[in-house]
Amino acid sequence: MEERIGPALREARKARGISLRALATDTGISASLLSQVENGKSQPSVSTLYALVSRLQVSLDELLGLQVGQPSQPPEPQDGDPAPVGLRGPDVVIQRAADNPALDMDNGVRWERLASFDNGLVDALLVTYRSGASSSVEGTLMRHGGFEYAYLLEGSLTLVLAFDRYELRAGDSFCFDSTRPHLYVNQGQETARGLWYVVGRNSEQDARERLADLLDRALAGTDAGPANVVEVFRRLEEQRAASDR
Template sequence: MTTANDNIGSRLRSAREARGISLRKVAQEVGVSASMLSQVETGKSQPSVATLYSLANVLAISVDQLLGLEPEPPSVETRTARLDLQRGAENPAIEMENGVRWERLAMGQRGPADALLVTYQPGASSSVEGKLMRHAGQEYAYLLSGEITLQIDFEEHVLRAGDSVHFDSSRPHMFSNRGSDPATGVWFVVGRRDQTTQKVERKVPPPRAVRSAVEVLHRLDSFD
């Protein structure tokens, strides 16, 4: 199983610099200090789930890009004819702050969803700051083991093994493990990738920042 932690910071920094956004500006939009973001970019600190999602949304990058997975070349092959097989030992993984782990599941480089095997260690939460997060997409989760608490808007729900949940991810929410055992489940976030693509198109630098229209197209193609 590969772990992408060592390179997440450098990829975030590269995405920020490619868009010509200052570290201070990104930190302001995400809601963290510039020094904290600098530590993340240099690999001295790991972001929380909430911070990682915020960074991905602000910089318009996908989970695949954070994991360093190269986009597949265009193919005339139809999607129904494809088979994406990924062994458990090959799952790219991200270890986040406060005991949260993401393992990216097989979904194809151009699939419509972020598919993840997520583990929350006891005491872990999606936001160490205690703030509810929100992001684009529809979120689906199925809990395999353990117990996890979902706070959404002003409601609170406890999910146990076998329970599932779906909600609009733009609603403020936070997951936390208040139990004594790890909580593991399968998560799908549908629609966030489409939003990322739209944001990438809006964030393409003006013509004077690139050498040609062809370069603009290449940049767009390089994003998921």
């Protein structure tokens, strides 16, 4: 999967009309590193990858080149097995362990994308941190949209959350607002592995798009458009309240 990441990021950047230097500036990444990532000469760290996909608004399915709706074939049924069912449908997704798309990133971190719907609401991941691995090679804290929910299956992991530090062990679970600066480090001797669910990573972008749409209609002078900025934010609050019901 690693060879797909660079070209996928480059295609997403070009599709959005963003220059390499502008993207590097927006994400705080050096232009030389971004060029190496796009050309497959270097793998991004977790923090670098999150910075890029958050700015480009790329889903994991897009990034890994997955064709939603084209699941792999189920194993051959054995005697006594129940009747086979579709692997992907409107209300069920079944993904075989051997088919987990995997991404090995810089500094000993591995992501395996777990079964999820294609609505972009949740990034479901099996995450592995080898001994000494960190979500940022430079040790800098990252931040992105959404909320992180995780359960540590094995090993130990240090979570740095803003000015706080938490030592996590197998069986511990945690969640936090991902806009808070954070960093993961495996300072133990054993591999750490856990389940991660990042919920609503793209919600901030959705809000910006709704705001832009309302402003466009206001400037166009259509009857449906808001009369002023106060009206814009009033309507956004109404939309948010309606979506929470």
